[in-house]
Amino acid sequence: MASALMSLGTRAMAAAMAQLQTTSHNIANASVAGYSRQEVELATSKGQFTGAGFFGKGVDVATVQRAHDEFLTREAAVAASLAAGDKARHEQLVRLENAFPTGEQGVGYAAGQLLNAMVDLASRPQDISTREVVLARAQEVAARFATAGRQIDALQAGVTQDLKNAVASVNEIAQRIADVNQQIASMQGFGHAPNDLLDERDRLVQQLSGFVAVTTIAADDGTLGVFIAGGQRLVLGNQAQKLVVTPDVMDPSRAAIGIEESNGVRPLSAALLSAGSIGGLLRFQNEDLVAARASVGQMALAFASRVNEQLSLGLDLNGNAGAALFADLRATAALAAATNAGSAAVDVFAHRPAQVPAEEYELRYDGASWQLTRTDGSTPAGGPYTFTDAALAAGVAIDALGLTLQRSGAAAAGDRFLLQPVSRVAGEMKRVLADPRGIAAASPxxxxxxxxxxxxxxxxxxxxxxxxxxxxxxxxxxxxxxxxxxxxxxxxxxxxxxxxxxxxxxxxxxxxxxxxxxxxxxxxxxxxxxxxxxxxTEFPLSSNGNAMALAALRDETFVGRRADGSGGETITDAYASAMAGIGVRVQSAATAAEISASVQVAADRLRESKSGVNLDEEAARLIQFQQSYQAAAKVLQVAQQIFETLLSTAAR
Incomplete structure (x- = not known):
C-alpha cells in the first residue's frame, strides 16, 4: 500500500517538475525571436488489476511538444519575402530619384539655358563674349547628362554589391539549415521532437525568406528541403547548394544570380526570383534602372543630335560650315550574348537620332532567320520583324535604327544580341567645340x-x-x-x-x-x-539666321518624335516626363512596400498568437504547477508516514 502511494507521488512530482521546467524555459525564451511555446503532454499510466478492480498507477510524461502551426509559419515566411522585396526596390528607387533633380539642378533646366543663350546669340551674333556663354552653357548641359549617366552606373554598381552581400548571407543561412537538418535527423531515433532545433530551423527559413522566396518540403527523416526559383534545390538533407553573382548573359554590366552545380554555374531566371531582397534588387535593375537609363539616354541623343544638325546647316564667323557642338552619339551598342556559339557581330546606328525610342531590343537567330523584339516583350512599331541573313547583311531600318550584320562572322542557331540604342549615351556626352568663333550662328x-x-x-x-x-x-x-x-x-x-x-x-x-x-x-x-x-550670305559676321533656328529648338518637339512628325516633346517637357515617370515608380513602390509590410506584421501576429509566449499565462501556469508539485510531495509524505507506521507495528 505504502509503496504504491510512493510510486504515485514520485510520478506526480516528476510530471509537475517537468511542467515547471518547461514553463520556466518558456519564460526564459519569451523575447527570443522565432521561439515557439512548449507544453508538457501527460498520459495516464495504465491501471493495475486486482480482485477489487483496476487501481491507477499515476501519470507519465509523454513528451514535450511545441505550439506550432505549419500553415501560419509558411504564411509568415511568404509575407516576409514579399515585404523584403518591395522594401529593397523602394529604397533603390529613392536613390534613383536623386539622379533626376528638380529645378536649376536638372538636365532640363541646363538644356533650356543653352537654348536661351542662343536667343542672346541671335541678338549679338558677332559678340565673342556671348559665344563664350553659349559654350559654357553647352558644357553644363553635357556635364549634367554625363553626371546622370554616372549616377545610374553607380546605382548599378551598388545593386551588384548588394546582391553579392545578399547571396553571401543566403549561402551562410542555407549551410546552417543543412547543419540543423543533420542534427534533427540524428535525433529521430529518440522518438521525440527536438523542439528547440525545429524552432532554430524555422527561424533560419524565415531569415532566408527575407532574401529570396522559398518553398519547403519535409522529409521522412525529419529534415527539411528548401527550394527556390520555381523548384531549384538549395538545401536537401545536410547538403546546401551555393548561389553566386555572375555577369548577366546579355549585358555584362548587369548582375545575375546563378547556382553552383557539379558541372559549373547554372543561371537562374530573374523572373523566378520574384521576391525577397534579391528579387527586389533584380527587378529594380532589370526594369526601373533600364527604363531610367534609356530615358536619359534618349534625351541626350536627341538633344545633342538635333543641336549638331542645326549647327551643320549654318556658317561660323569664318564663313565655314558649322561644326558639331557635342560629340556624335549615334553609334550604339549591340552586345552579343555570352552563350553565343557563332562568331557573328551586328552593327547598330541611329540614322534618325531624334526618333529613337527609349527601348532596348533583342535580336535572335533561329538558324534560318533573324527575329527582332523589344526586351519588354512588345513588338517594335511596324513589326513583327523577321530578316534573312542576306537582308540583314545589306542593312535594315527599324524604329529609326539601322541594323547591319557584319560579313566577317557566321551566326549559330540560338545566338542572341542585345541592342541598346540609347542606354549608354548619356555618360558619353561631352562638348567637343572649343572655339567660340566656330559656333554657326549665321544662315548660309x-x-x-x-x-x-x-x-x-x-x-x-x-x-x-x-x-x-x-x-x-x-x-x-x-x-x-x-x-x-x-x-x-x-x-x-x-x-x-x-x-x-x-x-x-x-x-x-x-x-x-x-x-x-x-x-x-x-x-x-x-x-x-x-x-x-x-x-x-555675304557677311556671316552679322547674320543670325541659324542662331534664331537654334533658339527655336526650345519649342520644337523633337524628343521621341515619330517618323510621321507626330508625337514628341520639347527637351524640357521630356525631362519633366522622365522625372514624373520616376516619381510614379517611387510612389507605387512606396505604397507596395507599405502594404506588404502591413501584411507581414499581420502574419507575424497570427503566428505569434499560436506559438508565442504570453508571460501572464506562463506565470499562472507556474503557480498551478507549483501547487501540483506540492500536492505530489504531500502524497509522498503521507506514504512515508504510513510506511513508518507499518514498520513500528511490525516491530512490536
Missing part, C-alpha cells in the same frame, strides 16, 4: 525683299532644313490673289526660279514657303509683282 542664305515691292510683305525668318545644295540665288515672284474656300483665307500665287529649276504654289498668311533646302516665313501680305530674293 539671306532673304531680302525687292525695294520696289508695293505690298507689305517682309522677311520673318529663313530656316535651313538641309545643307546648302546650291549657291545659285532663288527669286520668288508673287502673282494674283487666289480666293480661299471659307473659312480658309485667300492666298497669293507665287513662282520661284533657281537657275534652270522652277516651281509654283499658293501662299496663305502664316504659311511657310518651302523651297529646296530652306523654309521662309513672311510678315505682311505681298501683292502681284512683289519679289523676294534668296541668295548666299
Amino acid at each position: 542664305l539671306t532673304a531680302t525683299v525687292n525695294p520696289a515691292n508695293a505690298g507689305s510683305a517682309g522677311v520673318g525668318a529663313l530656316t535651313m532644313t538641309a545643307p546648302l545644295a546650291s549657291s545659285v540665288p532663288v527669286q520668288i515672284t508673287f502673282g494674283a490673289v487666289v480666293p480661299g474656300t471659307p473659312p480658309a483665307p485667300d492666298g497669293v500665287a507665287y513662282t520661284w526660279t533657281r537657275g534652270a529649276a522652277s516651281g509654283a504654289g499658293t501662299w496663305t498668311p502664316g504659311q511657310l514657303l518651302a523651297i529646296g533646302e530652306f523654309t521662309l516665313a513672311l510678315t505682311g501680305v505681298p501683292v502681284a509683282g512683289d519679289m523676294v530674293d534668296v541668295a548666299p
Whole structure:
C-alpha cells in the first residue's frame, strides 16, 4: 500500500517538475525571436488489476511538444519575402530619384539655358563674349547628362554589391539549415521532437525568406528541403547548394544570380526570383534602372543630335560650315550574348537620332532567320520583324535604327544580341567645340525683299532644313490673289526660279514657303509683282539666321518624335516626363512596400498568437504547477508516514 502511494507521488512530482521546467524555459525564451511555446503532454499510466478492480498507477510524461502551426509559419515566411522585396526596390528607387533633380539642378533646366543663350546669340551674333556663354552653357548641359549617366552606373554598381552581400548571407543561412537538418535527423531515433532545433530551423527559413522566396518540403527523416526559383534545390538533407553573382548573359554590366552545380554555374531566371531582397534588387535593375537609363539616354541623343544638325546647316564667323557642338552619339551598342556559339557581330546606328525610342531590343537567330523584339516583350512599331541573313547583311531600318550584320562572322542557331540604342549615351556626352568663333550662328542664305515691292510683305525668318545644295540665288515672284474656300483665307500665287529649276504654289498668311533646302516665313501680305530674293550670305559676321533656328529648338518637339512628325516633346517637357515617370515608380513602390509590410506584421501576429509566449499565462501556469508539485510531495509524505507506521507495528 505504502509503496504504491510512493510510486504515485514520485510520478506526480516528476510530471509537475517537468511542467515547471518547461514553463520556466518558456519564460526564459519569451523575447527570443522565432521561439515557439512548449507544453508538457501527460498520459495516464495504465491501471493495475486486482480482485477489487483496476487501481491507477499515476501519470507519465509523454513528451514535450511545441505550439506550432505549419500553415501560419509558411504564411509568415511568404509575407516576409514579399515585404523584403518591395522594401529593397523602394529604397533603390529613392536613390534613383536623386539622379533626376528638380529645378536649376536638372538636365532640363541646363538644356533650356543653352537654348536661351542662343536667343542672346541671335541678338549679338558677332559678340565673342556671348559665344563664350553659349559654350559654357553647352558644357553644363553635357556635364549634367554625363553626371546622370554616372549616377545610374553607380546605382548599378551598388545593386551588384548588394546582391553579392545578399547571396553571401543566403549561402551562410542555407549551410546552417543543412547543419540543423543533420542534427534533427540524428535525433529521430529518440522518438521525440527536438523542439528547440525545429524552432532554430524555422527561424533560419524565415531569415532566408527575407532574401529570396522559398518553398519547403519535409522529409521522412525529419529534415527539411528548401527550394527556390520555381523548384531549384538549395538545401536537401545536410547538403546546401551555393548561389553566386555572375555577369548577366546579355549585358555584362548587369548582375545575375546563378547556382553552383557539379558541372559549373547554372543561371537562374530573374523572373523566378520574384521576391525577397534579391528579387527586389533584380527587378529594380532589370526594369526601373533600364527604363531610367534609356530615358536619359534618349534625351541626350536627341538633344545633342538635333543641336549638331542645326549647327551643320549654318556658317561660323569664318564663313565655314558649322561644326558639331557635342560629340556624335549615334553609334550604339549591340552586345552579343555570352552563350553565343557563332562568331557573328551586328552593327547598330541611329540614322534618325531624334526618333529613337527609349527601348532596348533583342535580336535572335533561329538558324534560318533573324527575329527582332523589344526586351519588354512588345513588338517594335511596324513589326513583327523577321530578316534573312542576306537582308540583314545589306542593312535594315527599324524604329529609326539601322541594323547591319557584319560579313566577317557566321551566326549559330540560338545566338542572341542585345541592342541598346540609347542606354549608354548619356555618360558619353561631352562638348567637343572649343572655339567660340566656330559656333554657326549665321544662315548660309539671306532673304531680302525687292525695294520696289508695293505690298507689305517682309522677311520673318529663313530656316535651313538641309545643307546648302546650291549657291545659285532663288527669286520668288508673287502673282494674283487666289480666293480661299471659307473659312480658309485667300492666298497669293507665287513662282520661284533657281537657275534652270522652277516651281509654283499658293501662299496663305502664316504659311511657310518651302523651297529646296530652306523654309521662309513672311510678315505682311505681298501683292502681284512683289519679289523676294534668296541668295548666299555675304557677311556671316552679322547674320543670325541659324542662331534664331537654334533658339527655336526650345519649342520644337523633337524628343521621341515619330517618323510621321507626330508625337514628341520639347527637351524640357521630356525631362519633366522622365522625372514624373520616376516619381510614379517611387510612389507605387512606396505604397507596395507599405502594404506588404502591413501584411507581414499581420502574419507575424497570427503566428505569434499560436506559438508565442504570453508571460501572464506562463506565470499562472507556474503557480498551478507549483501547487501540483506540492500536492505530489504531500502524497509522498503521507506514504512515508504510513510506511513508518507499518514498520513500528511490525516491530512490536
